[in-house]
Amino acid sequence: MLEKMIEMIEKNAPAMAEDLKSRLLNNPDTKSFRTLDDEALYEDIHALYSRIGYWLMRDPEKGDVKSYYMELGKRRRMEGFPLRELVRYLILTKRHIWDTVSQKGLMDAPAELNSGIDLITYLNRFFDFAIYYTTLGYYKSLGV
Amino acid sequence: MLTKRLVELIQSNASELSRSIVKQILSHPTTTSYRNIGENTLFDMIHDICSRFSYWLSEDNERGEVKEHYRNLGKQRFQQGIALPEVISALYLTKRKLWEFMTAERDVNSSLDLNQILETSFLLVRFFDHAVLHVTEGYEEMLKEKYGYVAPLEDPARFEEALAEKEKKMATIEEEPRLPELCFTKGMIRLET
Structure with missing residues (x-):
């Protein structure tokens, strides 16, 4: 069942990425994202959604999760983003994935609830590290 | 609840x-x-x-x-x-x-x-x-x-500046000259600009 949820996210990646992009650009709490190239923003989100299975199953404490998000924090800091907007962006992304899975009715049957709990576990583990490393990358580049 | x-x-x-x-x-x-x-x-x-x-x-x-x-x-x-x-x-x-x-x-x-x-x-x-x-x-x-x-983008002036830069960049991409269209007329190639 968990595989089915992951497959659904990857299959719907283009529409989901477009939807999240539009939410970010219209949200006053993430307004710095309006300064990014629209296409690049879409590609960033799409890259995560279209390979969400790969990302969720990685060991987030090391390897590419660590390096990707540390670099993201550093880059956005240099582009002038406030850190709280980056944290909010990652929280919104996590919720967007969760809301989409819920709305698609993939957790309606009792047997699917266990997979729902597993999906929250994986999503949380991944995004906790994503937020931690983004903050670390941002904070280190501040040099305080 | x-x-x-x-x-x-x-x-x-x-x-x-x-x-x-x-x-x-x-x-x-x-x-x-x-x-x-x-x-x-x-x-x-x-x-x-x-x-x-x-x-x-x-x-x-x-x-x-x-x-x-x-x-x-x-x-x-x-x-x-x-x-x-x-x-x-x-x-x-x-x-x-x-x-x-x-x-x-x-x-x-x-x-x-x-x-x-x-x-x-x-x-x-x-x-x-x-x-x-x-x-x-x-x-x-x-x-x-x-x-x-x-953060620089919290400054309204810097934010507007960044938005204007983005717009300018997008406009430049749109204005890039198109390649001339190839028209095939009785075996001859005519370039239309």
Whole structure:
């Protein structure tokens, strides 16, 4: 069942990425994202959604999760983003994935609830590290 | 509606859970600065979350007290010299312990409704999302106060400038000359510009 949820996210990646992009650009709490190239923003989100299975199953404490998000924090800091907007962006992304899975009715049957709990576990583990490393990358580049 | 049984289970195990969380924070490599904070102070703070779990998780408090409490915590940790990533890591270690406790209950207590676990998990995640966000806000306020650091895009003039730069870049891409169209007429190629 968990595989089915992951497959659904990857299959719907283009529409989901477009939807999240539009939410970010219209949200006053993430307004710095309006300064990014629209296409690049879409590609960033799409890259995560279209390979969400790969990302969720990685060991987030090391390897590419660590390096990707540390670099993201550093880059956005240099582009002038406030850190709280980056944290909010990652929280919104996590919720967007969760809301989409819920709305698609993939957790309606009792047997699917266990997979729902597993999906929250994986999503949380991944995004906790994503937020931690983004903050670390941002904070280190501040040099305080 | 809060999932009463599971929440009560956490609250009744608050002391044991808090001790275990404190132990982890004090020994974890990502939260080493917490060793400078008194163990009792740390215990009291975490115990407050666990013992009043239903209070903290209720939606009304998220907008009011949670926001205020965690903004202040961010400021306080800044003044204590604890780096923001460490503060965030401590919050996540706390969440993870509570999470493990809840999902372990799923395995040993078959009478617990999966819907309840799912709902409580969702509330737990939402609570810590807000906590992390508000701690960050409080910390950023102190960065401004102490070092005068404000993210450049927070300055309306810089923000407008960045938007104008983006527009200009997009316009340049649109204005790039198109390649001439090839028209095939009786075997001859005519270039139309």
